[in-house]
Amino acid sequence: MEKVILSSHAVAYAVKLCRAQVITAFPITPQTAIIEKLAEFCATGELRARFIKVESEHSGMAALIGASSAGSRTFTATSSQGLALMHEVLHWAAGARLPIVMVNGNRALGPPWNLGPEHTDSLSQRDTGWLQFYCESGQEAIDTVIQAYRVAEEVLLPVIVALDGYYLTHTTEPIDIPEEAVVDEYLPPYHPKHKLDVADPKAFGGFAGPELYMEFRYKMFQAMEEAQRVAAKADLDFRRLFGRGYGLVDPYRLEDAELALVAAGTLASTAREVVDARRGLGEKVGLLRIRLFRPFPRAEVRQALARVSKVAVIDRAISFGHEGIVSQELKAALYGGEHRPLIYGFVAGLGGRDVTPEDLEEALDRAGKEGPEEEVLWLGIRL
Amino acid sequence: MVKGLFSPGMLPLISISSRTTLDTPTGSWRYMRPLYQDRTPPCQDGCPAGEKVQGYLDLAKKRKFNEAWRLIVEDNPLPAVMGRVCYHPCESACNRKDYDEAINIHAVERFLGDSALAQGLELEPASGGERGEHIAVVGSGPAGLSAAYQLARRGYPVTVFEALASPGGVLRAGIPPYRLPRPILDREIGRLQALGVEFRTGIRVGVDLRWEELQRYQAIFLAVGLSRTRPFPVEGARLKGFYSGLEFLRDFNQGHKVRVGARVAVIGGGNVAIDVARTARRLGAEEVSLISLEPKGELPAHPEELEQARREGIRLLDGRGVRRIQGRNSWVEALEVARVDFQGRDPVTGAVAFTFRKGKGMLIPVETVIAAIGQEADLSFLPQEIRGGGWLLPVDDHGRLRDTNIFAGGDVVTGPARAVDAIGAGKRAALAIHSYLQGVLLEEAKLPPVVPYERLNLAYFIPAKRAESRSLPIRERLAGFTEVESGLSQGMVRLEAERCMSCGVCNGCDNCWLFCPDLAISRKARERGAYVINYDYCKGCGICVEECPRTAMALEEEVQWRR
Ligand SMILES: Cc1cc2nc3c(=O)[nH]c(=O)nc-3n(C[C@H](O)[C@H](O)[C@H](O)COP(=O)(O)OP(=O)(O)OC[C@H]3O[C@@H](n4cnc5c(N)ncnc54)[C@H](O)[C@@H]3O)c2cc1C
Ligand code: SF4
Numbered sequence: 046m047e048k049v050i051l052s053s054h055a056v057a058y059a060v061k062l063c064r065a066q067v068i069t070a071f072p073i074t075p076q077t078a079i080i081e082k083l084a085e086f087c088a089t090g091e092l093r094a095r096f097i098k099v100e101s102e103h104s105g106m107a108a109l110i111g112a113s114s115a116g117s118r119t120f121t122a123t124s125s126q127g128l129a130l131m132h133e134v135l136h137w138a139a140g141a142r143l144p145i146v147m148v149n150g151n152r153a154l155g156p157p158w159n160l161g162p163e164h165t166d167s168l169s170q171r172d173t174g175w176l177q178f179y180c181e182s183g184q185e186a187i188d189t190v191i192q193a194y195r196v197a198e199e200v201l202l203p204v205i206v207a208l209d210g211y212y213l214t215h216t217t218e219p220i221d222i223p224e225e226a227v228v229d230e231y232l233p234p235y236h237p238k239h240k241l242d243v244a245d246p247k248a249f250g251g252f253a254g255p256e257l258y259m260e261f262r263y264k265m266f267q268a269m270e271e272a273q274r275v276a277a278k279a280d281l282d283f284r285r286l287f288g289r290g291y292g293l294v295d296p297y298r299l300e301d302a303e304l305a306l307v308a309a310g311t312l313a314s315t316a317r318e319v320v321d322a323r324r325g326l327g328e329k330v331g332l333l334r335i336r337l338f339r340p341f342p343r344a345e346v347r348q349a350l351a352r353v354s355k356v357a358v359i360d361r362a363i364s365f366g367h368e369g370i371v372s373q374e375l376k377a378a379l380y381g382g383e384h385r386p387l388i389y390g391f392v393a394g395l396g397g398r399d400v401t402p403e404d405l406e407e408a409l410d411r412a413g414k415e416g417p418e419e420e421v422l423w424l425g426i427r428l
Numbered sequence: 429m430v431k432g433l434f435s436p437g438m439l440p441l442i443s444i445s446s447r448t449t450l451d452t453p454t455g456s457w458r459y460m461r462p463l464y465q466d467r468t469p470p471c472q473d474g475c476p477a478g479e480k481v482q483g484y485l486d487l488a489k490k491r492k493f494n495e496a497w498r499l500i501v502e503d504n505p506l507p508a509v510m511g512r513v514c515y516h517p518c519e520s521a522c523n524r525k526d527y528d529e530a531i532n533i534h535a536v537e538r539f540l541g542d543s544a545l546a547q548g549l550e551l552e553p554a555s556g557g558e559r560g561e562h563i564a565v566v567g568s569g570p571a572g573l574s575a576a577y578q579l580a581r582r583g584y585p586v587t588v589f590e591a592l593a594s595p596g597g598v599l600r601a602g603i604p605p606y607r608l609p610r611p612i613l614d615r616e617i618g619r620l621q622a623l624g625v626e627f628r629t630g631i632r633v634g635v636d637l638r639w640e641e642l643q644r645y646q647a648i649f650l651a652v653g654l655s656r657t658r659p660f661p662v663e664g665a666r667l668k669g670f671y672s673g674l675e676f677l678r679d680f681n682q683g684h685k686v687r688v689g690a691r692v693a694v695i696g697g698g699n700v701a702i703d704v705a706r707t708a709r710r711l712g713a714e715e716v717s718l719i720s721l722e723p724k725g726e727l728p729a730h731p732e733e734l735e736q737a738r739r740e741g742i743r744l745l746d747g748r749g750v751r752r753i754q755g756r757n758s759w760v761e762a763l764e765v766a767r768v769d770f771q772g773r774d775p776v777t778g779a780v781a782f783t784f785r786k787g788k789g790m791l792i793p794v795e796t797v798i799a800a801i802g803q804e805a806d807l808s809f810l811p812q813e814i815r816g817g818g819w820l821l822p823v824d825d826h827g828r829l830r831d832t833n834i835f836a837g838g839d840v841v842t843g844p845a846r847a848v849d850a851i852g853a854g855k856r857a858a859l860a861i862h863s864y865l866q867g868v869l870l871e872e873a874k875l876p877p878v879v880p881y882e883r884l885n886l887a888y889f890i891p892a893k894r895a896e897s898r899s900l901p902i903r904e905r906l907a908g909f910t911e912v913e914s915g916l917s918q919g920m921v922r923l924e925a926e927r928c929m930s931c932g933v934c935n936g937c938d939n940c941w942l943f944c945p946d947l948a949i950s951r952k953a954r955e956r957g958a959y960v961i962n963y964d965y966c967k968g969c970g971i972c973v974e975e976c977p978r979t980a981m982a983l984e985e986e987v988q989w990r991r
């Protein structure tokens with residue numbers, strides 16, 4: 046059924062279709078519309094879930110850890126400082142192998158106080174053991190949440206689905222809401238092997254000394270590796286049932302490209318326009334959108350960029366003391382491959398500053414030069 | 429990679445115990461031991477009769493009104509009366525007053541008393557059977573009634589001698605009916621009769637019955653209160669139109685005709701003076717002035733009573749004394765009052781110290797003057813060796829007159845006090861008499877320490893407004909002697925009981941059970957006494973104790989390392 050709705054509401058529909066059983070909620074801009082819609086679904090009985098209002102994001106995640114340990118399908122949404130506050134329990138959720146799904150409305154961290162979209166909040170949770178998807182549209186958001194549960198419950202790791210704040214969370218578009226019965230077919234009920242059970246009391250998360258700890262971590266590592274295959278399969282199955290799919294990375298006009306733009310999130314839509322415009326001028330440019338960031342789809346990335354000689358990464362994030370985060374990941378991935386294009390790492394659009402087609406034109410022009418002027422290239426700085 | 433350390437499937441996905449947690453007796457880690465240990469709620473401590481306030485509020489909350497009433501009458505046989513007239517020191521002690529407002533305890537007590545009357549509930553004897561020793565009680569005020577009740581329910585035959593025509597003491601002869609409707613008093617006293625207490629009214633010991641005749645009783649309880657008015661030492665006290673407050677109320681309450689003029693001056697700043705003033709207003713006096721030596725804020729009267737008087741249009745002339753009463757044709761005509769410096773009051777004798785300030789006084793034209801300046805005991809019926817030389821009766825810690833079978837309690841021992849003090853005195857005297865007759869020392873159970881406000885875990889309470897009873901509009905009040913306070917409805921009583929924080933007494937809130945991280949606490953029911961700690965698994969973290977909202981648990985050192 047097609048509806049013209051907010052992407053935030055699309056997320057709530059996805060959670061409803063996935064029959065989440067426990068939802069925790071703590072309001073933070075720009076994700077609040079998601080939990081509000083879910084509260085509405087719970088209040089009307091359309092979704093039969095326990096909706097828990099918590100006193101902080103840390104508690105919200107902690108409560109989901111409990112609920113998920115007891116075998117429930119769980120959901121929460123957060124953003125920025127809220128996600129940062131969760132940090133400690135994010136590690137716990139992953140280490141306890143709980144398939145929690147969470148939407149993050151990407152937003153810059155303060156100070157200075159700011160509500161605009163930026164990826165630093167979720168990218169800086171890179172090493173917690175959570176999978177991370179970045180969406181470009183409302184349709185992709187609803188579909189990715191559904192896929193996220195499939196993947197999470199198969200590899201037993203939690204998943205963040207990231208939506209650019211405002212640009213995506215607060216944008217209305219026509220969205221095809223999948224049929225309930227088909228979603229049920231796609232996503233079977235969750236029955237974990239181990240769960241909290243009063244009839245069979247067991248200790249969870251107990252101590253493991255150095256003689257055991259590493260093995261548990263190795264298993265997590267393996268699960269993350271496995272997640273690439275599982276996510277690809279989940280996307281294929283999704284395409285089969287719903288006629289739509291996205292891939293782990295999303296290449297655009299790259300077949301014969303010499304220069305590739307790389308971006309994640311809504312920025313990719315602007316990049317597509319710029320690519321088309323440059324193609325119109327006869328320039329061989331293309332775009333690679335990173336959809337799955339963790340696990341980092343090394344093979345897909347290498348393959349997609351196998352023929353380009355230059356790459357301009359547009360990062361909506363920064364790791365202070367080094368460079369844009371996607372840019373680092375990309376360099377690391379390509380270094381391990383045979384083909385090593387020249388990489389221009391741009392930082393742009395922090396704190397929600399609009400990244401215009403002109404900005405991207407400038408990036409392409411600067412990437413046209415012989416090698417980057419600097420290690421880290423800032424776009425649109427006005428000092 | 430080292431191969432073969434774990435055979436396939438041996439290492440689980442997560443660090444989960446392979447067997448049940450019951451295999452690990454975490455109790456061996458413990459060096460502090462939690463235990464269930466009730467404390468005394470401040471309300472109970474504050475009630476001189478020792479009513480188990482928290483207990484009956486809890487029962488009222490659960491709609492167990494009859495059980496709640498049974499709990500009250502263990503300590504006080506007159507809940508409907510005391511729920512009306514008591515100055516409720518329990519509420520001044522109530523922890524909830526530091527949180528928002530004290531629990532309206534007296535209103536709940538009154539409701540329970542009224543509901544028992546409406547259902548015709550009767551007092552029941554305690555187990556223990558009939559006893560042979562006959563006991564005489566002299567005086568039927570709250571002290572006498574309380575002692576008679578406690579003795580009768582223990583199986584003793586009791587005879588109460590009362591000088592006035594009907595029993596009740598000040599409850600009947602002093603307190604006006606707009607505060608205590610007489611049918612309520614009659615029915616609660618009637619219940620004592622039904623229990624077997626014999627009342628012989630219209631018999632003033634020493635006049636209608638010789639003191640010596642009481643010697644055939646195995647024990648005597650003297651509860652004769654303060655029945656004599658202190659003489660008013662001012663010129664004009666013999667004029668017509670001058671009354672003493674106690675007599676004025678006694679006459680009115682016994683149905684004798686009492687008349688007041690349009691302008692009335694009441695002398696005194698205590699509760700009796702206020703009763704007199706409010707009664708005079710209802711008898712038709714248009715201007716009633718209350719003249720007190722004490723400056724405002726230091727009056728001995730209860731603030732609630734003062735406020736009601738103010739609302740009924742009674743004028744307070746504080747910090748003033750009466751120089752003389754002016755008369756004409758042997759009738760009161762005016763009162764000369766002047767400012768005083770008040771120096772204090774003897775709490776026992778009621779004697780006051782003050783000096784008139786310099787300067788002219790003011791003349792207040794009045795038709796009636798009523799002096800309510802204190803009462804004293806009339807001990808003339810007692811032989812000198814018993815009564816001693818003082819104002820009051822000298823008794824030991826058990827309320828006994830030295831080396832006799834005579835006990836005493838109430839106002840005649842303490843000086844002017846409150847009805848609830850008398851109820852408590854009667855209860856304690858009954859226990860002392862029982863001990864004396866049985867030849868064993870029986871003491872009241874010693875109560876555990878009181879829980880102060882600071883020991884409550886306030887995170888678990890939410891502010892809630894105190895339920896107040898409605899009071900009669902002023903116009904309707906002054907038209908007669910209809911009861912002023914209407915009391916609380918059943919619904920309001922339950923809401924009010926819900927506000928009680930159950931200080932120091934487990935009320936089955938489940939917190940300890942919920943919070944124990946080792947599931948070491950189990951419960952048979954959601955109620956006090958139904959929680960069990962399994963010390964094989966309690967690791968002594970103390971979370972249960974910390975999260976108990978009301979300090980009904982304690983944490984003790986497991987081993988006393990230092991002696
Ligand atoms: C007008 C007034 C209003 C009051 N209002 C309140 C109030 O609202 N709340 C409150 O808590 N307190 C109040 N008090 C105080 C309270 O009433 C007394 O503290 C309480 O009544 C004392 O009880 P009691 O049993 O010791 O004596 P009393 O109540 O004085 O009873 C003594 C009884 O003994 C009888 N008696 C005396 N001598 C003899 C004898 N020789 N033979 C036989 N019988 C005898 C008397 O007739 C009387 O009935 C008030 C007091 C007065 C005077
Ligand atoms: S809150 Fe309840 S238990 Fe505590 S002092 Fe007040 S009446 Fe007593």
Ligand code: SF4
Nearest residue numbers: 944966967969970972
């Ligand atoms: S919470 Fe449980 S383990 Fe801790 S002290 Fe209380 S009973 Fe013992």
Ligand code: SF4
Nearest residue numbers: 934937938939940976
């Ligand atoms: S926590 Fe609640 S149930 Fe436990 S002892 Fe305290 S009052 Fe009773």
